[in-house]
Amino acid sequence: MSMTARKLGGLFPVDAEQEAGTEIQPHVYAYYFKQWRDFRMPEPHRHESTEIMFVMSGTCRVEVLDSAVELKKGEFIVIGFNVPHRLIVENSCRMLNLEFGFRPGNLGTLSFRQLRAGEPELEDLLAEPAPYLVLRDPDDVYHSLKSLVLELDAHGTQGSGLSHVLFAQLLIRIARLREEQAADQGRPEDRYVRQSLDFLSQNYDRDIRVTDVASAVNLHPGYLQRIFKSATGRTLIDALTDIRMEKAKMLLKQTNIPVTEIYDYVGIRSRQYFHAVFKKHTNRTPLEYRQSEGVQLWGY
Incomplete structure (x- = not known):
């Protein structure tokens, strides 16, 4: 079963054979900075990849399925593969976007399977069944995301050893932030x-x-x-x-x-x-x- 054959469900397109033990590595399909002004996407669209939309300044609204998510500076949304969504910006919003997935391969000295086994928060994140996730960043995620983008600029989306490490770091930071904010909801x-x-x-x-x-x-x-x-x-x-x-x-x-x-x-x-x-x-x-x-x- 290929990634392109997957239907809506969950944040990450991790295939059944990969879940069964095949080594995988991350792959970035697209990334970009964009200053949006008075923009309304005509129709929802979807990607055969997971997308991170990080708000660097301003505000925007992301309509995902039947929900409307308001985002401001320092907040980001992770949208699952094949999840329909559209962006609406009433004034201005500067964003950093990253579209990525996983494919068979080995990270060399870094085994993604071993990484998941040693990071229970990451394992929980990769198994997240929700179609999207909204988090507020204390700055850790943005710095990881920016470092990854700069490395991709230097070496391309095929990835270098460092970009694989930075990608893993990014996912771990998101996973830990997800756990922390879920815990914080109980006792502020x-x-x-x-x-x-x-x-x-x-x-x-x-x-x-x-x-x-x-x-x-x-x-x-x-x-x-x-x-x-x-x-x-x-x-x-x-x-x-x-x-x-x-x-x-x-x-x-x-x-x-x-x-x-x-x-x-x-x-x-x-x-x-x-x-x-x-x-x-x-x-x-x-x-x-x-x-x-x-x-x-x-x-x-």
Whole structure:
């Protein structure tokens, strides 16, 4: 059964024989940036591929089957293969579109089957039965999508090793975002807690205050501290300290950065304070930790 023979159903055209174990690889059919102004597509159309429509600026409406989806900056829709849809733009909308599918083939060192097996969110996404999916991007998906498009510009839609990796990264980011937003629908507070932890993980090397985290997630500092403590059992500062200590342990164990400099890599400005906090967390000084664990440089 070929992809072109597939009927409407689900987001991705993954054939029965591929599902049975044949190695597959992604294939991009088309991609483009487009600034739309006062545009109304006359009739719905469809593709024998999956399409991502990402709104970079402005607003638009996508009519899919019997639904009308309003999209604004930072939102995107994934439309399944053979799903009829049309675009309506009343003012202006700049979009990045990608049309893709899968075909038999091997990614070389990267097995798409193994990738799916190791990423349950990706497996769930590929099995999604809905004809379309709407998500709001925290910036991760756009950067993956843009990196893929730039690689395709350089090497063509036949794909390079890097484009295959970037495509897999894009799907994994979409899959994880889908899971996160589905979970957030149950308790809105959980979204703010997750966003706060993401902010701490990305900025632990800086001098961070509670007000910085609250500003990043658009909440009052006092309210954020209450919901964070309720959800995690820790304060924001406790969580930041835990992240810093885990990073310090990794640097002590897996790099040859001098022990006397580690504190500066994890956002702590006092060597003495770092030593005191590290010993409290591990019952060892940084030097004792390195000596007991040994430096295990990658590749050795």
